Amino acid sequence: MHYDALIAGAGFAGLYQLLCLRDRLGLKARVFEAGGDLGGTWYWNRYPGARCDSESHAYRYFFSRELAEEWQSTERYPGPAEIRAYLDHVARKFDLRRDIRFNTRVTAAQFDEAEKLWRIETESGETCTATWFVAAVGCLSSANVPAIPGLADFRGRWYHTGQWPHEGVDFAGKRVGQIGTGSTGIQAAPVIAETAAHLTVFQRTANYSVPARNAPLSPEFHRWAREHFEEIRAIAQSTVNGHAFRIEERNVADVSPEECQRIYEAAWEKGGLQFRATFKDLLTDRAANATAAEFLKARIRAIVKDPATADALADIDHPYSAKRPPIDTGYFETFNRPNVALVNLRQDPIERITPEGIRTKSKEHPLDIIVFATGFDALTGPLLKMDIRGRGGRSLREDWKAGPETYLGLQVPGYPNFFTITGPGSPSVLTNMPVAIEQHVEWITDCIAHVRRNGLATVEPAAEAARAWGERVQEAAKATLLYDAKHSWYFGANVEGKPQVFMPYAGGLNRYRRICEGIAARGYEGFVTG
Numbered sequence: 001m002h003y004d005a006l007i008a009g010a011g012f013a014g015l016y017q018l019l020c021l022r023d024r025l026g027l028k029a030r031v032f033e034a035g036g037d038l039g040g041t042w043y044w045n046r047y048p049g050a051r052c053d054s055e056s057h058a059y060r061y062f063f064s065r066e067l068a069e070e071w072q073s074t075e076r077y078p079g080p081a082e083i084r085a086y087l088d089h090v091a092r093k094f095d096l097r098r099d100i101r102f103n104t105r106v107t108a109a110q111f112d113e114a115e116k117l118w119r120i121e122t123e124s125g126e127t128c129t130a131t132w133f134v135a136a137v138g139c140l141s142s143a144n145v146p147a148i149p150g151l152a153d154f155r156g157r158w159y160h161t162g163q164w165p166h167e168g169v170d171f172a173g174k175r176v177g178q179i180g181t182g183s184t185g186i187q188a189a190p191v192i193a194e195t196a197a198h199l200t201v202f203q204r205t206a207n208y209s210v211p212a213r214n215a216p217l218s219p220e221f222h223r224w225a226r227e228h229f230e231e232i233r234a235i236a237q238s239t240v241n242g243h244a245f246r247i248e249e250r251n252v253a254d255v256s257p258e259e260c261q262r263i264y265e266a267a268w269e270k271g272g273l274q275f276r277a278t279f280k281d282l283l284t285d286r287a288a289n290a291t292a293a294e295f296l297k298a299r300i301r302a303i304v305k306d307p308a309t310a311d312a313l314a315d316i317d318h319p320y321s322a323k324r325p326p327i328d329t330g331y332f333e334t335f336n337r338p339n340v341a342l343v344n345l346r347q348d349p350i351e352r353i354t355p356e357g358i359r360t361k362s363k364e365h366p367l368d369i370i371v372f373a374t375g376f377d378a379l380t381g382p383l384l385k386m387d388i389r390g391r392g393g394r395s396l397r398e399d400w401k402a403g404p405e406t407y408l409g410l411q412v413p414g415y416p417n418f419f420t421i422t423g424p425g426s427p428s429v430l431t432n433m434p435v436a437i438e439q440h441v442e443w444i445t446d447c448i449a450h451v452r453r454n455g456l457a458t459v460e461p462a463a464e465a466a467r468a469w470g471e472r473v474q475e476a477a478k479a480t481l482l483y484d485a486k487h488s489w490y491f492g493a494n495v496e497g498k499p500q501v502f503m504p505y506a507g508g509l510n511r512y513r514r515i516c517e518g519i520a521a522r523g524y525e526g527f528v529t530g
């Protein structure tokens with residue numbers, strides 16, 4: 001079978017890419033999705049407490065006002081079921097399902113230089129060809145289960161949060177061990193603790209968290225969001241991070257220490273990621289950041305009653321927001337429960353998993369269930385799981401051995417007509433992602449239209465353009481405190497053997513959008529067509 005375009009992945013990115021290529025360009029497009037249904041992140045991540053931390057009036061598509069009129073979220077931060085229902089509504093409205101094949105994982109794709117097309121292979125051994133190959137495989141879709149010795153011998157059950165069983169997990173009466181205290185672990189622990197007999201949280205790196213303050217949305221809010229659709233969209237599309245709030249124009253030093261505390265208090269009460277937006281220098285000035293860090297650490301100490309546990313939770317080794325900042329619902333309060341314990345792995349590291357539980361240096365922790373909230377092989381992982389080969393049989397796995405090299409996070413030199421949506425080198429995970437996804441999908445669609453309109457067959461970046469972009473990506477990161485947290489997954493530090501390179505573009509979605517628009521306006525500068 002030949003398609004004009006083959007898209008891998010049916011999350012926010014793949015669905016909109018299908019719509020654009022099929023309905024706007026009239027291409028014969030098809031989506032292959034590894035999962036059993038659409039939803040992407042929200043199909044796989046059904047762990048207890050899972051919900052988004054972008055606010056629902058911004059965590060959506062903006063391309064259709066009509067769509068926005070038709071859908072309203074019930075809560076400030078919807079959970080997986082509601083987001084899946086939203087995406088299902090999108091798929092039905094635009095009749096997308098007829099061009100999606102589920103349970104179909106792309107395992108290999110090779111560019112045929114003579115025919116100028118991609119030869120694509122799926123897990124079942126089926127093959128097809130496509131002129132355009134778009135990887136909409138997500139940044140956070142490749143679960144990372146750390147290679148802790150002994151897991152195979154564990155007699156209980158274990159689960160990774162990113163591959164959570166659809167039927168759920170019954171924790172009642174069970175001794176549960178949770179490894180990981182990132183955004184996922186911080187969401188999961190309070191909910192697991194409610195039903196488990198006992199929960200032990202194994203913490204390697206202590207983390208900041210701000211209360212989410214999730215709540216049902218009122219009819220007044222829905223009316224406001226409908227009436228202000230254009231304004232919300234304009235803000236989301238013009239800010240650094242794609243959220244529907246602006247970062248304050250002031251620096252910490254512009255206000256008195258008392259005023260600074262009042263601002264933090266108010267942001268804490270309001271809850272959510274907007275805490276980051278209180279001052280514009282929080283991510284660029286160490287002293288400014290330290291004021292936020294100290295405020296948040298003091299909150300942990302005020303909430304957690306046991307001083308040793310509070311110390312371990314507040315012993316945070318990186319600037320606030322230098323790793324992806326979580327938001328929570330009762331996370332620190334959970335450690336006041338009699339059935340919850342914290343193990344500080346910095347002092348008492350895991351030695352191995354045993355048939356009965358987890359053995360740390362000081363003792364054995366007997367467990368019935370282990371929950372790996374250990375994150376993802378982010379950004380490059382889902383791409384490199386496929387054997388992607390470009391000109392002359394060159395392999396993406398080989399080419400990216402020292403780290404990813406892309407032009408704009410959209411294309412890779414030597415891999416014509418292959419696009420990545422929110423690929424490494426684009427703002428991606430540093431943003432409210434549906435907004436970044438829309439920008440990428442529309443840019444890719446315009447680029448393909450340009451190639452076709454001009455009677456050309458292929459487009460790919462010049463090697464020099466990709467090299468120069470790679471340098472800009474590193475410079476942008478170095479200008480922020482994100483570069484200080486070398487142990488974050490932005491650097492690939494969470495996956496053993498992964499090259500340590502800062503992967504997303506930290507220069508801001510607004511600036512990035514202008515760069516992409518400028519490049520297109522100048523006749524796709526830095527790209528080579530054939």
Ligand code: FAD
Pocket residue numbers: 008009010011012013014032033034035039040041042043045050051052053054059104105106107136137138139140141184382385386421422431432433434437
């Ligand atoms: P995904 O949703 O990851 O979809 C990719 C799809 O590709 C998956 O369904 C996968 O099965 C499929 N796939 C992968 N490889 C292949 C292959 N080889 N062949 C076929 N199919 C394949 N972002 C925010 O902006 N705000 C949030 O609040 C937020 N919360 C999050 C919460 C969690 C728990 C996680 C894990 C991520 C969160 N994110 C959030 C990031 C989230 O991934 C994006 O918001 C968004 O869902 C990404 O959409 P996507 O389509 O690019 O990728």
Ligand code: NAP
Pocket residue numbers: 051052053054140146147179180181182183184185187202203204205324326327345373374375376429487489494
């Ligand atoms: P994560 O941020 O990478 O956190 C993984 C956690 O597991 C970290 O605490 C990490 O410790 C720990 N860990 C990993 N390997 C370990 C090992 N071998 N031993 C002990 N601990 C280990 O992953 P995540 O929490 O799943 O979040 C990933 C991203 O998904 C987030 O940053 C965010 O972008 C998105 N997300 C968003 C939400 C939301 O609220 N909307 C919810 C979940 C996820 P170290 O820090 O020491 O590496």
